[in-house]
Amino acid sequence: MSEPDRSSVQLLAGHLREQTLAAMAADTNTDTAGRPRLEQIRLHVRAAADEVLRFDLVARRGPTDPNLLLQAQELAVRSLTELQGLQPLLADPEITNISIIGCDRVWVRYADGTKRQMPAVADSDADLVAMLRLLAAARDGGEERRFDHGVPRLSMQLPDGSRLFATMAVTERPTVSVRRHRLMHATLDDLIGTHTMTEPIALLLTAMVKARKNVLITGGTDTGKTTLLRAMAKAIPASEKIITIEDTYELGLDTDPDHPDCIAMQVREPNVEGSGSIDQAELVRWALRMSPDRVIVGEARGGEVVPLLNAMSQGTDGSLATVHASSSQVAFGRLLTYAAQSAERLDFDATAMLVGNALDFVVQLSKLPGDRRVVSSIRQVLHAQGRDVVSNEVYEPGPDKLARPAAPIRADMLDDLVAAGLDPLVLRPQDR
Numbered sequence: 184m185s186e187p188d189r190s191s192v193q194l195l196a197g198h199l200r201e202q203t204l205a206a207m208a209a210d211t212n213t214d215t216a217g218r219p220r221l222e223q224i225r226l227h228v229r230a231a232a233d234e235v236l237r238f239d240l241v242a243r244r245g246p247t248d249p250n251l252l253l254q255a256q257e258l259a260v261r262s263l264t265e266l267q268g269l270q271p272l273l274a275d276p277e278i279t280n281i282s283i284i285g286c287d288r289v290w291v292r293y294a295d296g297t298k299r300q301m302p303a304v305a306d307s308d309a310d311l312v313a314m315l316r317l318l319a320a321a322r323d324g325g326e327e328r329r330f331d332h333g334v335p336r337l338s339m340q341l342p343d344g345s346r347l348f349a350t351m352a353v354t355e356r357p358t359v360s361v362r363r364h365r366l367m368h369a370t371l372d373d374l375i376g377t378h379t380m381t382e383p384i385a386l387l388l389t390a391m392v393k394a395r396k397n398v399l400i401t402g403g404t405d406t407g408k409t410t411l412l413r414a415m416a417k418a419i420p421a422s423e424k425i426i427t428i429e430d431t432y433e434l435g436l437d438t439d440p441d442h443p444d445c446i447a448m449q450v451r452e453p454n455v456e457g458s459g460s461i462d463q464a465e466l467v468r469w470a471l472r473m474s475p476d477r478v479i480v481g482e483a484r485g486g487e488v489v490p491l492l493n494a495m496s497q498g499t500d501g502s503l504a505t506v507h508a509s510s511s512q513v514a515f516g517r518l519l520t521y522a523a524q525s526a527e528r529l530d531f532d533a534t535a536m537l538v539g540n541a542l543d544f545v546v547q548l549s550k551l552p553g554d555r556r557v558v559s560s561i562r563q564v565l566h567a568q569g570r571d572v573v574s575n576e577v578y579e580p581g582p583d584k585l586a587r588p589a590a591p592i593r594a595d596m597l598d599d600l601v602a603a604g605l606d607p608l609v610l611r612p613q614d615r
Contacts, residue, residue, distance in 0.1 A: 187251035193306060195235070195247075195255035200263060200313050202231035228259045263317050268304030272361075273343055279363050279554070280405070285356035286311045296554040312357050315349050328452060340432040362405065367435060371414045379407065379548075380558040383609040384578065384586060387561070390605035391544055392418035395477075395501030396596075399518075401508040402548035407556035408505040409433060409481065411548060415503060417441055419477060426470040428463055429481035436479070446473065463487035464526065467494065480504040486525035488518055489534075495541035511547035511560040515572040531570035539567030543596070545574070549584050557585045563592055577610075 206227045232252055239246045272281050272291060280292040287303035305311040312330070319328040319337050330337040335352035344364050351357040371385040380388075391398055392415050400408045400415075416436055419425060425445040427434050437447040448470065453460040464486035470478050471494055478494050480487060483504045495502050508514035515538060522534035529537070547560035561578035575593070578586035588610060592600070601607055 187248055192254045196258035199228050199231045199255055199259040203227040224260055224263050228256050232256050281361035283359035308356055312351055338431045346433050369410055369414045370417050374414055379556055384558055386609050388415055389418045390600040390603045394599045394603035396543035397495040397502050399542055399545045400505045401514040401545055406548040406550045412503055412505055423476035425477050426475040427479045428466045434481050464490055467491050478502045485521055488521040489525045489527045492537045492541040511545045511562045514545050535567040535570050535572050538572050559584045559586050
């Protein structure tokens with residue numbers, strides 16, 4: 184028996200794979216639903232192969248080469264259960280970012296800042312899309328995320344904690360961006376070791392959390408906001424109930440043994456009929472009905488800003504959130520803009536007053552050449568004056584952008600931080 188050519192195997196495997204994905208999306212058969220995912224895939228691939236043979240019979244043509252069908256089944260199962268060429272990249276702990284355009288234009292960035300082109304991650308663009316669709320499908324009770332022409336973008340967390348964002352249809356070729364989280368369980372002491380901050384800053388941040396101050400972490404893309412939020416959350420007592428709210432699971436505090444009473448909530452996207460979506464703003468409102476000690480929003484960038492600020496100012500003290508902003512001062516303008524676009528449609532004056540009453544500190548992160556991230560600014564929020572949020576920059580960027588002491592913290596706030604264990608001597612300007 185002759186060996187089937189590779190192109191024929193790939194073509195038939197693609198057909199079996201597409202049939203399997205369609206069947207699994209609509210699966211109500213108790214013989215397959217509820218079984219382990221690998222077993223489900225094998226059963227559906229076999230059913231699709233049997234359908235090929237039935238078509239051969241109805242069409243009154245010779246049966247498909249058994250060897251060809253067997254190899255196609257094996258390839259279809261493998262493509263539906265493996266991450267193909269993406270897996271070796273995810274296994275490399277030194278890779279921090281992966282950028283893919285089509286199946287074969289693959290770039291990675293390492294922890295030392297170097298960038299390198301890598302081999303293809305799939306045999307074709309169609310295989311790459313199929314791999315992403317598999318990732319998007321519900322697994323282990325997770326929420327299904329579509330990835331097709333109707334929903335041409337995919338945002339999700341990979342099993343190793345990495346954040347994946349992909350597009351299709353709106354780009355000439357499918358694209359994938361993966362952000363690795365190398366410091367999933369980092370502490371503030373660990374961030375001292377990476378020169379992200381000095382020891383006095385780490386002590387100040389710890390006191391903020393223990394004193395139940397509301398803190399906004401700001402910075403540009405890939406500056407380490409999520410890592411810093413996780414590290415600060417390490418100071419939250421294990422006895423407290425935390426609710427985290429995210430567009431896509433990324434924080435992972437609910438899997439951290441330091442937070443045994445933590446509930447993670449994630450945005451739900453609309454179903455195929457375009458209904459059933461639940462955004463972050465709604466999740467914040469739901470969270471407040473669950474008696475949390477603290478609410479943590481992974482990234483505030485829309486209508487959730489108003490309910491979050493309300494929560495901070497109405498008793499859920501010690502809450503944390505991140506916002507994209509180029510400076511700690513710019514962060515206030517971002518909050519005002521988001522609130523104006525929210526369902527409440529607050530004007531700038533009302534939002535400024537809400538921010539002034541809700542927030543205690545803003546912590547800014549910056550990215551330096553060589554991929555080093557640093558805390559570059561810390562502001563104490565004082566009050567609102569008209570549409571302006573009045574604040575003091577208690578730590579300002581030094582010549583190297585690393586934050587150094589500037590204006591003193593107000594006495595009443597300092598008293599709270601000292602009561603939480605902060606030694607005020609560490610804040611002296613001579614510690615520059």
